[in-house]
Amino acid sequence: MLVERKxxxxxxxxxxxxxxxxxxxxxxxxxxxxxxxVLRADPNPIDQKNDAPNPPIDSFxxxxxxxAGQTFKPALTSVQDVQLYTADGIPGNATGASMSVTIYTTxxxxxxxxxxxxxxxxxxxxxxxxxxxxxxxxxxxxxTYAIGVNITLASDxxxxxxxxxxxxxxTEIKSDTADPDSDLWFREGPLPxxxxxxxxxxxxxxxxxRRRRRA
Numbered sequence: 001m002l003v004e005r006k007x008x009x010x011x012x013x014x015x016x017x018x019x020x021x022x023x024x025x026x027x028x029x030x031x032x033x034x035x036x037x038v039l040r041a042d043p044n045p046i047d048q049k050n051d052a053p054n055p056p057i058d059s060f061x062x063x064x065x066x067x068a069g070q071t072f073k074p075a076l077t078s079v080q081d082v083q084l085y086t087a088d089g090i091p092g093n094a095t096g097a098s099m100s101v102t103i104y105t106t107x108x109x110x111x112x113x114x115x116x117x118x119x120x121x122x123x124x125x126x127x128x129x130x131x132x133x134x135x136x137x138x139x140x141x142x143x144t145y146a147i148g149v150n151i152t153l154a155s156d157x158x159x160x161x162x163x164x165x166x167x168x169x170x171t172e173i174k175s176d177t178a179d180p181d182s183d184l185w186f187r188e189g190p191l192p193x194x195x196x197x198x199x200x201x202x203x204x205x206x207x208x209x210r211r212r213r214r215a
Contacts, residue, residue, distance in 0.1 A: 045076075045189055045190070046187050046188075046189045047074050047075055047076045047079065047188055047189040047190070048072045048073070048074060048075070048167075048169065048170075048186075048187075048188050048189075049186065049187040049188070050070075050163060050166055050167035050183045050184065050185060050186055050187075051083075051185055051186070051187055052163070052166070053163075054085075054185075055085065055127075055161075056085050056161040056162070056163060056185040057161075058161060058162055058163065058164075058182075059087065059159040059160060059161045059162065060159065060160060060162065060174070061089060061157055061158070061159055062086075062149060062151050062158050062159065062160045063151065063153065063155070063157070063158065065174040065175045066151075066175070067108045067148055067173070067175070067176050068148075068149050068160070068172075068173055068174050068175070069101075069104075069108055069146050069147045069148040069149050069172075069173045069184070070146065070147045070167075070170055070171070070172055070173065070183060070184035070186055071106075071107060071144055071145065071146045071147075071170035071171055071173065071178070072144070072145060072146075072147065072167070072169055072170040072186075072188065073142055073143065073144055073145070073169040073170060074139045074140075074141055074142075074143075074145065074188070075141055075142075076139070076141065076189065076190065077138065077139055077140070077141055078136035078137060078138055078139055078190050079103060079133070079136070079137050079139055079145075079188050079189065079190060080132060080133045080135070080136045080137065080189075080190050080191045081130065081131070081132050081133070081187075081188065081189055081190065081191050082101050082103075082116065082130075082131045082147055082186065082187070082188045083128050083129065083130050083131070083186065083187040083188075084101070084128075084129050084131070084149065084160055084161070084184060084185065084186055085127065085128055085129065085160070085161035085185040086099070086121065086125070086126070086127075086129045086158060086159060086160050086161070087125065087126035087127075087158070087159045087161070088121070088123060088124050088125050088126065088156070088157070088158060088159075089156070089157030089158060089159045090156045090157045091123060091124035092123065092124060093123065093156060094123050095123055095154075095155065095156045096120065096121045096122045096123045096125065096155070097120075097121045097125075097151055097152060097155035097156075097158045098118050098119070098120055098121075098151070098152040098155065099118070099119050099121065099129065099131070099149070099150060099151050099152075099155075099158070100115055100116045100117065100118050100119065100131060100150045101115070101116045101131045101147050101148060101149055101150065102114070102115040102116070102147075102148040102150060103133075103137050103145055103146070103147060103148075104145060104146040104147075104148055105143075105144075105145060105146075106144050106145070106146065107144070107146045107173065107178075108146050108148050108173055108176055109176070110145075110146060112148075113137050113145075114133050114134075114135075114137045115133075115150070116131035116132060116133050117131070117132055117133070117134065119131055121158075132191065136190055136191075144170070146170075146173065147184070147186065147188065149184075160184065160185075161184075161185045162182045162183060162184050162185055163182065163183055163184075163185060164181065164182060164183075165180060165181050165182060165183060166183055167183040170183065171183060172184050
């Protein structure tokens with residue numbers, strides 16, 4: 001009878017161990033696949049960029065110079081992610097901003113190709129602002145395109161950061177006029193492929209499996 005009870009206890013702990021491993025493995029797989037985009041600091045891979053210094057120093061009031069943006073020449077054949085550096089110019093008044101970007105051919109007077117999803121920014125926000133598109137926008141490598149920066153007119157004194165003329169493949173645009181002495185602080189590139197997120201998830205699964213075996 002005692003031997004039978006010991007066997008039953010061992011079987012119970014064995015089942016619990018399998019359940020624990022399954023739960024941990026599932027959690028690692030979910031975290032590996034879901035958390036990857038959240039932790040991504042930059043477009044991956046970055047194509048064109050003008051992101052030094054970081055954080056930038058100079059800025060201008062976006063509402064006062066519409067339309068505004070930046071031209072660029074891609075080396076890759078699509079874009080789905082754009083990052084700018086923006087800030088609330090009047091923090092503390094409970095008013096944020098709603099922003100988006102539009103990709104145009106040639107310049108801001110060119111053909112609009114697509115507009116990003118709206119990015120909602122809270123009162124007092126300052127930092128890297130990400131804009132994503134519902135689908136990759138096909139581009140021709142070496143051609144000139146423009147990033148147009150859109151903002152809800154009711155938003156208060158929102159600022160976009162720029163630098164001196166530090167980007168060789170384009171120029172900043174203010175009031176629909178090219179400013180050869182300045183460039184926006186920006187990054188652009190495609191989003192990671194879903195397959196790369198799956199690989200990240202499988203990597204997390206493998207890491208959890210190794211830790212479980214060592215335990």
